[in-house]
Each structure stands twice: as structure tokens, then as C-alpha cells.
Amino acid sequence: MNYKPLSDYPRDAVDRLLNVIHLFRDIRATSEWQYDVLLKRSRLSTLAPGEALLHAGDVDQWVYFLLRGELHVHVDDDAAAREERPLAVIRPGEVFGDLSMLLAKPRSATIVAAPVGQEVQVLAVDCTLFGDLEDFSLLHLPTKLVFYRNMVHSLRWKLEVYRSKYPAHELANSHRRLKLYTGPKNSKEELVALAGQARDLARILLDWNAEFGSGQLAAEESDMTNFLESILS
Template sequence: MDYKPLSDYPRDAVDRLLNVIHLFRDIRATSEWQYDVLLKRSRLVTLAPGEALLHAGDVDQWVYFLLRGELQVHVDDDAAARGERPLAEIRPGEVFGDLSMMLEEPRSATIVAAPVGQSIQVLAVDCTLFGDLENFSLLHLPTKLVFYRNMVHSLRWKLEVYRSRYPAHELANSHRRLKLYTGPKNCKEELVSLAGQARNLARILLDWNAEFGSGQLAAEESDMTDFLESILS
């Protein structure tokens, strides 16, 4: 596994790469300086076929965006080592690792690169700074609001996909019953509410995944792969 800071790549290539990721694009639109702070907390990870990225039981605050290749989700390291059929696949454009970060719980699965095919490239973001809702010394309130708005949107979208596929399931309307924030915007009160929503949505999504397996929800963005390869090569 090869880790490289984004500073190892030409800045214009990095900007084009991150412009396709809503979180980075939205933070850059809010503040170029805050965008630079986040770049320093991010890195590109390249994996060889069959190599593990995350292990069940790991504890960390990293969130990941798959840029190129395919990852497989296994229940644990032993299942991955035995070559068992994966619980799910992760494809380019998908965000993962967000549930563990939101709930501050150990990783629930082992994630490995597909055993055959091209090398896999992942953007890893250290989200430690987003977790402390009282500290705005590095990441300011508008930046944290952007992060949690993105997380809530992403989680609700995944839950809506489950709902559309299994409308009669007992979990189908769970996320719709969560209270939405209706107070003043762009304030700490909204931030606290969004963070709470994200945690509650993450818990519901974890319950869905326990029954049906994660990794089946994200949209197929195959055209993104060629674009990423061209700007990172």
C-alpha cells in the first residue's frame, strides 16, 4: 500500500480531481484557505490487487472516496484471506468509512482491493477535526456546516435507495421520522443538529447494511474512472 500526500501531485491536477467530490468543491467555494487546510489532512492511497485497506475492528477517523478500481467488503480478515465471496463491492464514486467515523465505533468490516484487475486508488480524508463541535481553531463553523450537510445528504440518499428497494421493510421510513432542523441557519445550533442527524442516520444505515450488505447503493460512475486516470497519470 502506497500513501502519498496531495502535495506530491501538481496542484492543478489535485484541484481538478477534488472538484468532482462535492465535499471538497463546496468547502473550496466557502473558503480557499479552509480548502487548503483539508488538503493537508488528505492523502491518496494506492493498493495492489488483493491488498487490504481497512480491517474489521480498526478504530480511526478517516473517511474514504474510491477513485479508481474496485474494492470488496468482507466480514473480517479471515473471510478475506479465505477468498470467500464478498458481502458487497465498492465502486468508483462511492464514499465509505463514514459510518464508523460518525458513530465513533470500530470498523465493522474488512475492505480489500479486488484480487484481479488494475491498481486501486482511494482518497483518504482525516476527519478528526470535524468531530469536535466546539473547536473552530482550524476548521471554522462554515466549513463544519458544509461537512455535516454533505454527510446528512449522502446518508439520506443511501437510505432512500434502500427504501425504494424494500418499501415494505420495517426500516423503510425510519429516517423520514427523524426531526429536521428548522431553526436559524449558519449557526452553531444548526451544526449541532446536523451532527446529531448524521449520527442517527448512520445508525439506521448500519441496521440496513446488517441485513442487506453495504456497497450496493452508490450510483455507477464508470465515466469518472477514465477522467481520474488522465489527471493523475
């Protein structure tokens, strides 16, 4: 795997590339300086077909955005398991790695580039920047609010995909029962509430994903992925 910091690329090319990602576009609209801070803690990874990006059991604080190509998700890390049908497929425009970051848990799956097809390009963002909700020395309150709003939005959409497919499932309305924040907007209180909501949504999604790998849900994986791609693009 080859990866480079974004500073190694021409700035105009980076801006065009990241303008399609809601998080970067929204932060840039809030503050050009904060956007620059985030660029310095981000990198582009390029993978050849079949090459691994993440391994089950890895511990890190990166969140990923697939820009080009296709990634396959496997529960097992051994090479033989990669020959089998993947648990899920990640396509351009999708965010992944957020559950591990939000819940501070090891990676639960191995993610590899599709064994055939084009070169894969992934943007990785170091999210240790967002973890401390008391520290605004580097990233300011509005920037952290943008991040957690994006995380909550992405997680809710993923959960709605499951709900639309399985409306009678016991988990179907779990995320809708979570209490929404109703206090002052653009405040530290909202930030804390959004971070808590993101973690709660991540736990529910983990429960869905556990069943998703059991067989019944995996049977309709491609339909779910295509639907997710359409609503996130």
C-alpha cells in the same frame, strides 16, 4: 499499500482530481484557505489487486472516497473469506468509512481491492478536524456545516436506496421520521443538529447493513450498488 499526502502531488492535478468530490468542491467554493487546510490532512492511497485498505476492528477517524478501481467488502478478515463472494462492492464516486467516524466505532468490515482489475486509488480525509463542534480555530463554522451537510446527504441517499428496494421493510421509513432542523441557517445550532442527524442516520444504516449481510439483501447487492453510484455521481 502506498499512500502519500496530497502535498506530494502537483497542485493543479490535485484540484482537478478533487473537483469531482462534492465535499472538496463545496469547501473550496466557501474558502480557498479552508480548502488548503483540508488538503494538508488528506492523502491518496494506492492499492494493488487483492490488497487490504481497512480491517475489521480497526479504529480511526478517516473517511474515504473511491476515485479509481473497485473495492470489495468482507465481514471476515481471514484470507479464505476473501475468496468468497463479497458482502458489497464499492465503486468510484462512493463515500465509505463514514459510519465508523460518526459513531466512533471500530470498523465492522474488511475492505480490499478487487482481486483482479486495475490499480485502486482512494482519497482519505482525516475527520478529527470535524469532530469537535466547539472548536473553530482551524476549521470554521461554514466549513464544518459543509461537511455535515454532505454527510447527511450521502447517508440519506444510501437509506433511500434500501427503501426503494424494500419499501415494506420495518426500517424503510425510519430515516424519514427523523426531525429535520428548522432553526436559523448557517448557525452553530444548525451544525449541532446536522451532526446529531448524521449520527442518527448512521445508526439506521448500520441496522440495514446488519440485515444486508444476512443473505436475502446480499442477493441484490450489485443492483443496489449500481443505483447508488448513479445518484452520487
